[in-house]
Amino acid sequence: MPTRIHILPDDLANKIAAGEVVERPAAVVKELVENAVDAGADRIVIDVAAGGRETIRVSDNGCGMGRDDLLLALERHATSKIRTLSDLGAISTLGFRGEALPSIASVSRMALESRTGEEEAGTRVSVEGGRVKEVSAVGRDVGTTATVHGLFYNVPARRKFLKGIETEMRHIVACVSQIGLAYPALSITLSHNGRPVLRLGQADRKRRVEEVFGLDVGREAVEAEAEAEGMRVHGFLGRPTFVRRSGACQALLVNGRPIQSRTLAHAVYDGYGGLIARGDYPFYALYLEIPPGEVDVNVHPTKREVRFADERRVYQMISATVRRALREADVIPEVSPQAFEREAPAGPAVAPGSYETKADPVSTAQEMTRPYEGGRRRRSRSAALDLDLQMSLPLIGRKSSEPEDAPEGREAGEAGTETAAVWQLHETYILAEIKNGLILIDQHVAHERVIYEETLRGFRSQPTPGQQLLFPLTVSLSLTEMAFLREVFPLLEQLGFGIRDLGGNSVVVDAIPSGLRQWEDGKLLKEIVEDLQEAGRSRSGLEERVATSYACHTAIRAGERLSKREMMTLIDRLFETEDPFVCPHGRPIVIKMSLDEINRRFGR
Template sequence: MTNFLCCEIVMGAIRILTEKVAAQIAAGEVIERPASVVRELVDNSIDAGAEKITARIKAGGRSLIRVADNGTGMDRDDLLLCLERHSTSKIKTVADLFSIKTLGFRGEALPSIASVSRMEIVSRAADQLIGHKLKVAGGALKSIEETGAPAGTSVEVRDLFYNTPARRKFLRAINTETAHIIDTVLRVALPYTDIYFRLEEGERILLNLPPSKNLSNRLVTVFGRNVAGALIEGARDFEGFQIKAYLAPPDLSRSRGDRIFIYVNGRNVRDRYLSSAIMAGYGQRLMKGRYPQALVFIEIAPSMIDVNVHPTKQEVRFHQNRLVYQALSSTVERALRRTLKLPFDRTGQVYEGTPGTLETEGFTHVIAEPGKAYLGARQVEDLQDVQSRGKIQEVVPLRTTSRVLGQLKNTYILCESREGLILIDQHAAHERIVYEKLRKSYEEKRVESQPFLIAPRLEFSHKETRLLMGKLDQLRNIGIEMEHFGGNTFLLRSVPSVLVGAEWESFIGELIPLLEEEKDLSAEAGLSKVWTVMACHGAVRAGHPLSETEMSSILDQLEDLNLPTNCPHGRPVFKKFTYYEIEKMFKRVV
């Protein structure tokens, strides 16, 4: 225990900061860059009931930011009060924090901005004839006077961070700051389709968003016409809240997550937890390192959230966090599953074709007689050999509205449908089939394993041996039985049936890092990763020739899956070329 009697106490080391220093510290929490100023001012304009909001900037907001609106405006007394810290018209008591419907409520934005800039506010209340102009520099009031002005408020911010050079030094290039401002205005404006938003820089119009009856025009501005036209809509009601989502197909994913937009009661939030729920909804439809383009609206009772989490008001906390996560994830998954389907129908009218084959280098064209299975140059023994390894189950082709044309480079299955030509990655397709079989057999507690007649010996490092010793039971549950043979040696007694005939040695090599990463292989995340590796090693490979029966079998089995569009790694299973696109290639249509 410290003996305070022996310590030298320096009196006067703690002091109260001056109002000016405290204001600049507080401003650092609220105002990070010029885009923060724009967001706060535009939020205020929306809360004021504005129908038109115009923002003008110079030098990326460094030298000038002006936001003008036609909202309710302020009289002289309110104009003076708005610069006092924690002065607000939005709340009165602590209880009001849990019934907030406005974007602002803390009463910090204008005082914070005023403390690090030269500010001028011109405002006129709608019920008054005369407006007022107020000037502030570095948080100090310089003047206030009457002036003629339209109803509403105009806030002009010049020389941002002029009195805090350390903050100004950290600002990025003008183009970078301008890009942040554009993104900020877009994010704020997106859900408020009844308000006219305009952003200008000098003579340039950076954004022009007139009011609209629906989201369509805003979606085009935010995502671009191609993505906006492909968005998948999903909506669900839950007890106490509703979710509406607009989701881009997985093939329009990006390398960054900057096109995920989340709104809670009209407030744009940046929430990793909610973003991860969207990612979970996409699941294996996305490749590793890819992010979706998505727009999500959550309408929830104000009493079920806490918006007073961060000074920037861009974070929210849900009282039932896990419930909202699961609801959002399931809404996304259901919308994608309902919409993203195979581009062919394996039941219905059969195509009539002319029997025959055409072979060229790297391509085998197979046309089957109607009602007859055609095995081409492949032998029946080859098919049986593949089946005996658990590769592909033979399914008698159905009468279909699509037909298999053949293989390209022994890697892609060519299929003709009513809409056009479909190119199917045979490895990705079969990988998905094997993955779903593994998952289903585990859920039904009937994991199929194949014992070795002579168990192979496997040598591991001391670290890997200790790891395996603690995972033997978990491995057995997923069809991998290993026996410790002493030292760092193990006997591989059995493997899942899908791996019989495959390169199981390389599979075990990939399994070890997974065991280090996942503490519990019985958990969903761990199982999914193991099944993904198993499916990759157990699926038919690229470059492997297939008979027409095997190709048809893959198509038939794909149709029965919940997620036939992507392999477990997220790669697409097929690519469709419509007849219109093909005819356009050959200039048959303009």
């Protein structure tokens, strides 16, 4: 009887195994850089083309390999890191399985060059699809250079699932940043298409953290350190006022290995206690040093996760270290006396989330639409709103007899002139009288809808000239944030921003959109980047995400006093938009109360 089970050919087995190790270009960079670190390098140069889809080159000045070792390194499970089973229980290197090089070689065209200090000439090995094509001598410095061309060229099913160039490049920057954090004494240079993207010189931990995350440790973070029972925790914690809306500025490193751990992340949050609000993400970069025998790094294909022999003890130590560091730094926020001297409130006059009305008689924008030009009726893009029930919203005019010096809170007008009946409520809402009742408009989200649609139109038209800054501003971001910002450079320039990339984690802004309300010395750029990070997995397109963020941060705020003319202009512009009843985030803009319902409430 013929057998149904058979051994897979080596080339097929290698491609399957490569699927666990080589997920995307960033995984190739990670494996090659980790090999360089294990080889004792203190200088690594990374060159990438087309987001790593076409070329990845990693050069180091490590100990190098001789000809025989270079050929052996391409064999599966060949490694210099471990020899016996006991070595597996006390791993102190980043790599140890002997899978990376053969896995990468099996799905690319790869060239390896290396030379040791004892050799006069180096060796070059060319590999295609896992098969060695050529071995030759080469003149070069001590160290190793790995060049990968055409990643997944022979696995089309994998190649077509790669993301766009900018997205893949963001993953590479994040990967290199994490390794840079783990080894601050390591000099790393990363270039994309011949242009420097990241330069990390040799530094101490504090300086490296500041370079990678673009912050000032003394002003925005505090140092934490503790040691007990063979474990040591050292790192930096963001002050409670320095929070983000995503976890992009967080790093956990165990014995020099960047890891992901929900348990340890929870321990950090436990240490913060009630100092940060739910939904906020504090900055932290924590280095845990623990005896290698007490941590198992062989539990994940890409070694992103680890398992501790005594997880409870590690949790308690990190939580206590965070709590003690924050307490000693006296980061409990204080209320400024100036806050009580402001004439206008600094925030919304109503609690967040109060957009929903619980009173039965008050209907939402689901009952409202407006007539459109040519008799056509556009449906809202929001499936939650049924705009088939058409009704116009004519504002009722009144004869004004107010003198020029009208009392505060009322708009002066000429006697006998017809003006619309609109008022501002708590400097947050606009109350307007209509033919059969009244409407309430949230001024912030109304303006947000207007700016959102104007911004989208601006992306599809000629670039808008910006307003030149008298003094150009240098803005520093984290390296991951810079990757997001570079992706939206063309869109921001379309709006009128003038931005020059300095490489690394800094840009110079010399122009901003004309009439921009909210700039605050570069804070707007940082807020847009944070929103893009938070919505990284959103299904909406990049233009929509940028427009949503730009509109949210530049719109009129709750707490801003508006004149009657400003309120009327905002209402007119709102009802000229395609979807005047829902903001880009999906919140209602307009709430209506009918006159019949008001009469019923008063028993008329």
